[in-house]
Amino acid sequence: MPENLLRTTSNKESISLEFSGELTLYNLHQAQESIAKTELSNFKKITVDLKNASYLDTAFALFLTDLEEEYNATIESENQNFYHTLALTKEHKKKLDKNYKIKKENIFAYFGKAFYASYLSFISFMEFLGKVFFSFLLYFKNVKNIRLKEIAFEINESALRALGIVALTSFLIGLVTAYQAAYQLQRYGGNIFIVDMMGISIFRELAPLITAIVIAGRSGSAYTAQIGAMKITQEIDAMRTMGFDPYTFLVLPRIIALVIMLPILIFVADIMAMLGGIIVADLSLDLPPALFIERLQEVVAMKHFYVGLIKGPFFAFLIASIGIYRGLIVKDDTQSIGYNTTKSVVESLFAVIVCDAVFSIAFTNLGI
Amino acid sequence: MELIRVKNVKTVFGDKVVHDGLTLHVKEGEIYGLLGPSGCGKTTLLREMVMLQEFHSGSVEILGQKIENISEKEAQELRRKWGVLFQFGALFSSLTLAENIALALREYATLSEKMIQEIVAFKLDLVGLKPSDAFLYPSQISGGMRKKAGIARALAMDPKLLFLDEPTSGLDPISAREFDELILQLRSMLGLTMVIVTHDLHSIYNTLDRMAIIDNKKIAYEGSLEEVTSVKNDFIQTFFRDAIPIPTKETTFKQ
Numbered sequence: 001m002p003e004n005l006l007r008t009t010s011n012k013e014s015i016s017l018e019f020s021g022e023l024t025l026y027n028l029h030q031a032q033e034s035i036a037k038t039e040l041s042n043f044k045k046i047t048v049d050l051k052n053a054s055y056l057d058t059a060f061a062l063f064l065t066d067l068e069e070e071y072n073a074t075i076e077s078e079n080q081n082f083y084h085t086l087a088l089t090k091e092h093k094k095k096l097d098k099n100y101k102i103k104k105e106n107i108f109a110y111f112g113k114a115f116y117a118s119y120l121s122f123i124s125f126m127e128f129l130g131k132v133f134f135s136f137l138l139y140f141k142n143v144k145n146i147r148l149k150e151i152a153f154e155i156n157e158s159a160l161r162a163l164g165i166v167a168l169t170s171f172l173i174g175l176v177t178a179y180q181a182a183y184q185l186q187r188y189g190g191n192i193f194i195v196d197m198m199g200i201s202i203f204r205e206l207a208p209l210i211t212a213i214v215i216a217g218r219s220g221s222a223y224t225a226q227i228g229a230m231k232i233t234q235e236i237d238a239m240r241t242m243g244f245d246p247y248t249f250l251v252l253p254r255i256i257a258l259v260i261m262l263p264i265l266i267f268v269a270d271i272m273a274m275l276g277g278i279i280v281a282d283l284s285l286d287l288p289p290a291l292f293i294e295r296l297q298e299v300v301a302m303k304h305f306y307v308g309l310i311k312g313p314f315f316a317f318l319i320a321s322i323g324i325y326r327g328l329i330v331k332d333d334t335q336s337i338g339y340n341t342t343k344s345v346v347e348s349l350f351a352v353i354v355c356d357a358v359f360s361i362a363f364t365n366l367g368i
Numbered sequence: 369m370e371l372i373r374v375k376n377v378k379t380v381f382g383d384k385v386v387h388d389g390l391t392l393h394v395k396e397g398e399i400y401g402l403l404g405p406s407g408c409g410k411t412t413l414l415r416e417m418v419m420l421q422e423f424h425s426g427s428v429e430i431l432g433q434k435i436e437n438i439s440e441k442e443a444q445e446l447r448r449k450w451g452v453l454f455q456f457g458a459l460f461s462s463l464t465l466a467e468n469i470a471l472a473l474r475e476y477a478t479l480s481e482k483m484i485q486e487i488v489a490f491k492l493d494l495v496g497l498k499p500s501d502a503f504l505y506p507s508q509i510s511g512g513m514r515k516k517a518g519i520a521r522a523l524a525m526d527p528k529l530l531f532l533d534e535p536t537s538g539l540d541p542i543s544a545r546e547f548d549e550l551i552l553q554l555r556s557m558l559g560l561t562m563v564i565v566t567h568d569l570h571s572i573y574n575t576l577d578r579m580a581i582i583d584n585k586k587i588a589y590e591g592s593l594e595e596v597t598s599v600k601n602d603f604i605q606t607f608f609r610d611a612i613p614i615p616t617k618e619t620t621f622k623q
Contacts, residue, residue: 234458241418241531242472243447 006034014045017073020052025059032063040071050077061089128325132255135247150253151260158219158254159261163268165218170210170269174202174276182284191285195292198277199300203308207269209356212315215262216348220323223254224344227327228337236328251324258320263312270308303368311359315352322348369396371529371561372417377426379412386412388585389426394563394578399555401572401579402565405603408582410565411455411533417563418452418531419443431529448476450529451522455537457514459506465492465517466502472524491520494557496550512543516550523558530554532564536571548574569607 005027007018015038019031040046048064050056056064056079065086067073075086139145181197227250230236236246274296281287326344330336372394379387386409394400402410415421417428419435428435433446459468469488473479479487489499495516506514515535522530535551536544548571554560566572572579573593581589581596583603589596597608 230461233456233461234454235460237415237420238452238454238458238460240420241447241450241452243444244471244475 006031008038010038010043013043014047015040015043016047016049018049018052020054022055023050023053023060024055024057028060028063031060035067040067040073043071046071046073048073048075050075050079050082053077053079053082056082056085058085058089061085062093065090065093124329125325128328129321131247132251132321135245135252139248139252145248147248147253150249151257154253154257155261158215158222158257159265162215162218162265166211166214166265166269167272169214170207171272171276173206173210174198174273175280176276177201177206177273178277178280179284182280186285191281191287192291192295194277194281194285194287195295196299198274199296200304202273202277203270203300203304205308205356207273208266208308208311208315209352210273211262211266211269211312212319212352213349215258215265215316216319216323216352217345219258220319220348221341221345223320223323224327224330224341225337227324228330228340231328231330232332232334232337246328251328254324255317255320258316259313262316262319263309266309266312270305307359307363307368311356314355314359318351318355319348322351370394371396371431372400372563373427373429374413374417375427375429377413377416377428378424379409379416380424385585387423387582390580390582390587392580392587392590394561396561397555397559398577399551399562399564399575401576402563402582403567403572403579403607404582404588409585410582413582414531414533414563414565418450419447448472448525449527450531451519451525451527453515453518453522453530453532453535455533456511457506457518459514459517459521461506464503464505465497465509465520468506468517469521469524472521476525487524491523492517494523494554495520496546512539512547515539515547519550519554523554526558528559528561530560530562532562532566534565534567536566536568541570544568545570545574547571551575 004020005023007020009016009018017035017038021027023031046067048067061082064075068075077083178194178198181194185191185194185197227236230250236250239246239249278289278292281292282289323344326340326347330340370393372392374390374392377387377390378385390413402413404410412421416423417430417435419438423436426436431446431449433442435443435446438446459465460471463471466485466488469491470484473484473487488502492499492502497513497516497520501509501513501517506517509517519530519532519535532551536547539547551562551564552575555562564571564575576593578590578592579596580587581599581601581604583601588601589599589604596604599605
């Protein structure tokens with residue numbers, strides 16, 4: 001059938017395009033090619049003959065109406081259905097031309113919009129923090145308001161259940177840092193300095209950061225996903241209409257739970273990382289545990305330990321508030337949960353590291 | 369008496385005007401419908417009435433309270449006087465049905481555990497759920513049951529006013545008609561006033577006393593079913609054209 005899809009008969013001024021068989025989008029390309037060869041613009045009178053065609057689909061009809069418009073061709077057919085299809089495509093083509101123009105955007109408009117969008121999201125995060133602060137004030141105005149049950153539930157859910165993974169991660173980090181340092185120290189015969197090095201680096205920096213990273217990945221993302229899912233199922237709307245403030249029920253218990261628990265987790269991380277250090281010192285530096293601990297008390301001041309713990313509540317506030325905020329702005333589609341969960345982890349890790357840097361500068365200038 | 373007075377409400381999202389001066393009144397004891405083509409802002413208006421969303425200008429008065437300048441304390445009191453059924457029930461997924469219904473009771477009233485259980489069982493029975501369903505979680509029950517449980521929760525505090533967002537959408541025709549029946553029963557038993565957002569023609573004919581049709585940012589019609597077809601409006605003509613003669617409950621059950 002494709003071979004005799006189109007037959008052209010022409011004399012000087014006029015041409016007749018006779019289509020036959022089924023005219024569908026499958027052979028549209030073929031028809032276009034063979035028509036391109038005939039150079040229609042040379043002819044004054046063009047007729048499209050559909051007498052032998054058995055079927056016409058809308059794609060092909062669109063092409064024929066294009067011919068009609070461009071070259072002033074006349075379409076001849078006795079089939080009523082063909083006329084109907086052609087009329088339909090013509091009618092909709094008029095609307096198409098008006099409405100479907102893709103707007104082009106230049107690079108300035110693009111960056112301007114992107115900048116404005118991030119400005120708006122910053123403002124909305126500030127609004128969220130303001131609301132959190134305000135509901136904190138209301139919360140503590142009346143002891144009855146404090147939701148001990150929810151706080152206890154969140155403490156178990158987002159901190160106690162993370163105890164194992166925090167302990168294991170920090171133990172391994174202690175092991176690895178000590179092992180890396182051991183070789184270098186041994187070469188200079190400074191075996192005993194492993195204690196100084198481990199004490200300061202673990203207590204001040206590594207334990208708080210590792211704990212914050214694990215909690216951000218585990219509990220911060222869980223906050224976003226939980227609250228985002230509640231948003232999609234309209235549970236948060238339902239709470240509001242029943243007069244339960246989502247901030248008292250969902251937001252504050254999570255923030256309070258994490259602020260309480262992160263220093264405790266950091267304490268656990270301190271112990272576990274030190275344990276890793278002690279094992280390495282004993283095995284590859286021949287430094288008995290008793291000596292390690294004695295030296296630790298001698299050379300590492302308590303302030304290093306407190307500096308690490310002090311960071312805990314700040315990191316916790318950042319992780320919890322970013323996680324919850326991202327959950328609350330989840331929109332009404334399922335993609336939004338995934339997007340915001342990823343965002344919440346990335347943003348809270350970034351915030352934690354920035355906060356850590358600020359602490360470093362502050363403590364150094366204060367001489368702590 | 370008019371329980372809800374909406375006057376000249378204007379809603380704007382960004383630069384898109386959704387409502388351009390809506391005015392409507394809901395009388396006590398009525399089942400009042402909010403109708404209109406998709407995207408006309410029916411649900412938005414409902415959300416504005418229950419203070420989930422703010423409107424640009426105008427005034428909404430509910431149970432004698434103007435909600436555009438209401439204090440937080442008054443708002444809390446007002447919230448206990450109404451119930452809302454969301455489109456998909458919006459039951460708290462971490463709680464069982466019984467806990468969902470009991471939540472407001474526990475928060476707002478000092479009741480003994482035995483009393484709470486009794487109230488929960490009564491509300492479950494009222495909406496046609498079995499006592500054994502009480503200990504199921506929302507994920508374990510069907511969509512129709514979820515909506516019934518949603519109504520039971522909305523009725524927990526014995527409100528005067530009930531807002532229902534598309535109560536019959538997503539239900540099979542038989543459950544949908546049963547739901548219409550439930551709505552009528554609840555009205556006659558408890559003397560409720562209800563505001564319903566709906567698309568369902570059968571529900572419209574079975575349950576509504578009066579309605580407002582929102583089209584093209586305005587109220588195209590407010591009034592009873594009898595006169596609606598005489599209104600010259602494209603949406604109304606198309607929507608109600610096929611629905612004559614009026615299908616009644618008997619004919620739909622026979623099918």
